Amino acid sequence: MKPSLAARLSLRFVALAYLFVLLLVPIGVILYRTFENGVVAFAESISTPAAISALNLSLLIVAIVVPVNVIFGIVVALALVRGRFPGRGLLQAVVDLPFAVSPIVVGVALIMLWGAHGWFGAVEDLGFKVIFGLPGMVLATIFVTLPFVVREVEPVLREIGEEQEQAAATLGANTWQTFWRITLPAIRWGLTYGIVLTVARALGEFGAVIMVSSGFPGVSQTLTLLVHARYIDDHNTFGAYSAATLLMAIAVIVLLLMTLLDRKRSTE
């Protein structure tokens, strides 16, 4: 198909104009609004006590969720690729489930399980507050990020096969040695890519977290909750723009990392 020059140019114009209006102009406006009062005002706005505490909470959640997802993600991926057991297809489907569930529904489901009147509501009587506490926010974040590590590690495991691992085992290596020396080095880039996706989503999750957080400024507000609260509760539009710009900067870094890793993965 060789469209005429006019057709090609008009298609190009339509595509670029759509992206311009939908993505670039809004982002340009928010950047302008954030920095129109100078960089100092922006820096002050993202270093208030509430903002620092929100950043810390977001990072704390990431610091808990990433190791948990890495360990269990690798176990699940190994079970899906190397395991031969009835119900494997079902497990496969469960891994994709979080992608199909609305973040709000994730929050409601967690309340129905862990909330005061939920199935596991008894843990609250033991003094372990899940809903409206840090554990709830962590559980919500794990739910929405669960597929990433599994889905990035799984194809690599399938590709490398079992021969090297079996060879190591024949030579007398135990399970741990085989994992550290053979399996982990092989999956490292896939795993790293999965971690980057997990970090991005964990920092950016909003719907699931707002349902299970008490949302007190300086206590239980993540960065995304801070953006929301500043706009809705405080009518602090500039503060909301600044916090959003901070999150946007993190997202762009993540995007660059993803591009770099993608290149690394495909050259190996």
Next chain:
Amino acid sequence: MFTGAVGPLGIGIATLWLSLIVLLPLAALAFHSVSDGLGTFVDAITAPAALATLRITVVVSLVVAAINAVMGTVIAWVLVRDEFPGKKFVNALIDLPFALPTIVASIVLLSLYGPQSPIGVQLNATEPGLVVALAFVTLPFVVRSVQPVLIEADREVEEAAASLGAGNFTIFRTVVLPVLAPAVLGGTGLAFARAIGEYGSIVLIGGNIPYKTQVASQYIQQQIEIDRPVNAAVVSVALLVIAFVVLFVLRLVANRGLRREEDDR
């Protein structure tokens, strides 16, 4: 060996983990939705406000899916078949909505289309506002599913058709579109499934006006807030069912496409 290279311990841990994190909360949700009997379930789902919110959600998501099907294909085509300076940048830009937190998407769009709009366009708390927000967050789906297919597509068939005198439109309709259709459909379905559950990107720009711009996720959130957990659970289940049906149909279509491809060989 029955369990393969992973011991029964590994399989046990994997199953337990997925059950605890994903299955048990959803089971508790489903159980809660019918805990007051089926009559309450039916009442909650047929309540005028619930029906209205589901209707708004599905209609807006269908519009967004249709926009994505057309614009996503055009963008993918331009990114694969066209050459222009800055193409790499545009290509990287496509992933931005996936990397950006949804609440940031909301506030970004609000800065342009909200009360302080520098261009005087007010989409705040209107249906077009919902459409713009959802189009923003679902942009990558169709582009990223059509792009690889276009790269792989056999251009010789197109050239043969052209040498036999077929016009561009005929070639597109009879040669290109059948090859692209499964990818377009797949991406559109994913965009739709994402749109019906979306919350963060519309929470600021949507306005949350019942019977007008309140989408299902906002309705659910509101029901939890006013302590009507059963209503929230029922509408949640409805959303889940819609998403599962869409994804199930997509898988069926994809499998049929695969089988046809195998038959051709």
